[in-house]
Amino acid sequence: MNIFQKIKSGMLISGAVLIVAGLVLLFFPVTTTKMIAYIAAAMLLFMGIGQVIGYFRYEPGSGRYSSGLVLGIFLMIVGLLIYYKAEVVVSIIPIILGVVILFSGFSKLQQAVDLARMKARRWTTVLATACLNLILGGVIIFNPFSTAMTLLRFVGIGLLYSGISDIVSTLYISRETKNYRDFE
Template sequence: MLKNWKVQEIGGAVALLICGLVLLLMPELTLVTIANVIGILVIIIGAFFLIGYFLRKELAAGNNDLIKGLVIVCIGIFICVKSELVVSVLPVVLGIGVVLSGILKLQHAFDLKRMGFDTWVRIGLTSAVNIFIGLIVILNPFSTVAWLMRLVGIGFLFSGVTDLITTIYVSKKASAYYVDGKAEETDEEIK
């Protein structure tokens, strides 16, 4: 039982290490691959609508499966063909949110200045940082997402390494525990 646990844990840690390395070293390829997989899934969903339409023998008034299927397949093809554009949309939206948050903070800073508080400068500086970060995300969204993927990759690598170390350590301690006969003593104490 301990051996099976150790093999499963080490397998999981190695999988995390591999995923982490791929995300760290090839974030753009990973993002494009994810977008392509999503595009293919969307195409398959559209194909089900089309197949359903053509396999139906009776007419169904108001059934738009042909149009739905064609539109969904076209969206899937667009996602596959323009995967970089699709991947870059989310960071742009988030970047706009960060800029708007910075502008709101800037308004608060000016309000504090009007009220005579010295803290307006700190709030103003944080708003400037907010706006700057938001603009970077908006102007270079694909790179931003790539860095996010690298960060996730680093997290996976860390998790994989710590999983390996923990598994080896716990496995050694558990083996020593069972070899020393402590487990039998504990079982006898429970009885």
């Protein structure tokens, strides 16, 4: 598999994941975000426990896990804070997802520029989807909505759109790149 096929496969998979994430957030925003917070808390707790165990398994002078005790305790405290303060994590998730949508928009912006440089037809369509992604990501990050659940549903719509537009623009650029190579 050449590099272009790998990139295409990765973009298509990424688009599909964004679509699924968007649908889940659209229909189950509260459950999804709390589940994400609890999973993050559990992971941090287990990582912290692993660090503490690693610290006590090695000799003090070996240099391995030299800061494992402090790091382990810190990770466990953060994990417990997230578990007991899941609402705080829920309020941060939309910003993180907004950044993901912005990144997708910048990626499509580069694809539009590539298509324009190849003198492809309808490169402006990819440019328009990139601009819409950038606007959606910006709106999500700056949070103009009054409730987090409305925002999370909006994030779900943004992720859904981003995933669909990623797949469509990836298939289009793949076809145009093939046509461009065949033309040369």
